[in-house]
Amino acid sequence: MIKVENVIKNYGSVEALKGVSFEVEKGQLYGLIGPDGSGKTSLFRILTSLLIPTGGKASVKGFDTVKDYKSIRKIVGYMPEHFSLYMDLTVEENLQFFATVFNTTVEENYHLIEDIYKMLEPFKDRRAGALSGGMKQKLALSCALIHKPDVLLLDEPTTGVDPVSRKEFWDMLRKLKDTGLTTLVSTPFMDDAELCDEVALIQNGNILTIDTPANVAAKYPHKLWKVETENNYKTLKALDNFEEKISAFSFGHSVHLATNDNVPEKAIREHLLKSNIKVDKIEPIKASIEDVFMELMR
Amino acid sequence: MDNKVIVAKDLTKKFGNFTAVDHITFDVKQGEIFGFLGANGAGKTTAIKMLTGILSSTSGIAKVAGYDINKERNELKKNIGYMSQKFSLYEDLTLKENIRFYGGIYGLTKKQIVTKTGELIERLRLSHIENTLISEIPLGWKQKIAFSVAILHHPKIVFLDEPTSGVDPITRRQFWNLIYEAAEDGITVFVTTHYMDEAEYCDRISMMVQGKMKAIGSLHELLEKYNAKDMDEVFLKLAR
Known part of the structure; x- marks a missing residue:
């Protein structure tokens, strides 16, 4: 048409x-x-x-x-x-x-x-x-x-x-x-x-x-985590020197963290605890269109 | 009382027999990021016009940055910043000229303007376009420049009216980093948005429904009170 x-x-x-x-x-x-x-x-x-x-x-x-x-x-x-x-x-x-x-x-x-x-x-x-x-x-x-x-x-x-x-x-x-x-x-x-x-x-x-x-969402190439802590701003700063990080962005009250496939949840948790950040929840999630858009923009 | 940047009590605005803002009472602390949500037509713009000294109230009182919104408008305007989705920058002036112009308006000295200009351009890493006309600068950058100009005079509070409308997702997040920095610097941020993920970045969120402030609290308080998983759900529950 x-x-x-x-x-x-x-x-x-x-x-x-x-x-x-x-x-x-x-x-x-x-x-x-x-x-x-x-x-x-x-x-x-x-x-x-x-x-x-x-x-x-x-x-x-x-x-x-x-x-x-x-x-x-x-x-x-x-x-x-x-x-x-x-x-x-x-x-x-x-x-x-x-x-x-x-x-x-x-x-x-x-x-x-x-x-x-x-x-x-x-x-x-x-x-x-x-x-x-x-x-x-x-x-x-x-x-x-x-x-x-x-x-x-x-x-x-x-x-x-x-x-x-x-x-x-x-x-x-x-x-x-x-x-x-x-x-x-x-x-x-x-x-x-x-x-x-x-x-x-x-x-x-x-x-x-x-x-x-x-299908667009399924094209997201990395492992994606939803990280909930007391404070996004501090979390993003702490993730700046996390070696396994591919990208990290705020999504409302949580942070979406992209890593390589072989990174265990424990590694993320320990890194944040080292920076004195109280972690509420870390869970693997599926990417949204917004995650894909930002990945393609990078 | 000292660390309250906004104190509003029964603030009301009527246009004929239509009540646009209906007895709103709230306060905002220094350095707080305060989200001001509501559907189109709920009275947000009218409330902001009163709080910035553009429109007088029909009844009720409010003090912003310590000044009465009806009686001390000139002093009030010197101590606030304002930015909307429609650009407040002059398209046919260069970046540097815009900063100099606003510095002058805000009453900064020549020396202060030179210092502030240097700081702003360095912080946003824009030295390569300092002599470029604003009309030739991409939208995302303009938003960040407009915000930085709105806080050039280090106001006690800055009002942001849908500052990220239409901006790409990465720039939107960079814009919020500027907001966090300003808040850490002691500048109170009063912000409206239609992006509910952005509402969740605020220290406290309020929600206007048909002229009344129907809810106010931290994200966790609102999620608990309305038994919702995110702000999007809270908004739908309150506005419908």
């Missing part, structure tokens, strides 16, 4: 995309996972025909993003990172506006947005500018869906959104997937990746890896 082949985008001397390739199949919920500045937005703008790539090519549903730009614009629903809504129109007016622009009516495709829009209906006469962040995001998604697109392109829909609204948003995306919609979504939150069918990790204009979330 989406095909990106060796796409390059330069802005003057800045290389935003350095030859990116991936494919999204029909019906997939596909995640583009990476921090700000990794090239995600440039890629979305190329796919929506708003930007011409410096090199390579891309297509959506067989339409070339440069040659067939008019066709592309009819079949994609696009939610840019910064809200695309008209702040001085009401909730209802925004929705009607987007339906009209695409030559359709709200009634015709209401079934597509019913679940999401129901939550907004009590506020349908409120100006979009006066909605909370979570509400704006639901309205923007409704507006991107109202013309029944074949492909939904969502650029960082959950940035700046609190954990509860973020969870609700992903529940909506899973439901939309069940209707057969193809979705490409970008996010800087590594834990969002686990909710996608397939993910591409992106950093500095390069794809680091592409696979299912479970």
Whole structure:
């Protein structure tokens, strides 16, 4: 449904995309996972025909993003990172506006947005500018869906959104997937990746890896330990001179320590005790997408 | 009383008949890393605006760095630092020019500015880009620079409003190392975040729900009280 082949985008001397390739199949919920500045937005703008790539090519549903730009614009629903809504129109007016622009009516495709829009209906006469962040995001998604697109392109829909609204948003995306919609979504939150069918990790204009979330996590090459102590900061300092350490990073109230396969738990425990650190728990764990991302970045 | 950097009692802000912040009472100790969580629209930004002397309270009182937030705003502003996810740095000034500009704003002497500039650039290892425009510096570095500039005048407390939004996972952790260093140096850190792993790095965590401070305590206290395995679970339980 989406095909990106060796796409390059330069802005003057800045290389935003350095030859990116991936494919999204029909019906997939596909995640583009990476921090700000990794090239995600440039890629979305190329796919929506708003930007011409410096090199390579891309297509959506067989339409070339440069040659067939008019066709592309009819079949994609696009939610840019910064809200695309008209702040001085009401909730209802925004929705009607987007339906009209695409030559359709709200009634015709209401079934597509019913679940999401129901939550907004009590506020349908409120100006979009006066909605909370979570509400704006639901309205923007409704507006991107109202013309029944074949492909939904969502650029960082959950940035700046609190954990509860973020969870609700992903529940909506899973439901939309069940209707057969193809979705490409970008996010800087590594834990969002686990909710996608397939993910591409992106950093500095390069794809680091592409696979299912479970396979990406399984690619982690070292033995990984979760170390819980009284204090992460002291623990990380103490691990600086632990010879068996490959890497150590804070994860909430614990530290994830990577070592070679043959290192026993006892060695870690004794090293920390030597530095006068009280150890609560040390246990082997499976790597998360975030562990893999940091390993690939190193 | 001396080592309390924030003392808030029944702090309230109303906009018309909407109560954005509803009688919040809490205090923050010197050198503490204090997490201030809440859903979008729970009143966090309004509370921060009051605590930084930008917005006056409708009722209730608060002292920050020893100054009354309504009556001693000018003194208050000299003794705090502030950084948000939207950059506070000037994009068309160089790194060095930004430091000099903020040093001047914070009332440092020329000599102090020279010393502080050298220290900051050395600590962040940025001497190779000291004359580069901020607009040409990568995001992760900008965040670290913005934080260092926000504490240039060694304030009693620094307010960080979603400082790591969108930053890569390694830079996010390096940023937190800067926070720990500042706290060890005696600077109190008041921080909001949507990353729950970051909430767990705080000495104490508070949670706003519809204008009220619904929970406050150390991570272990909150996990026990809400019978949860991590902050993500606590957040979901409280906000829903």
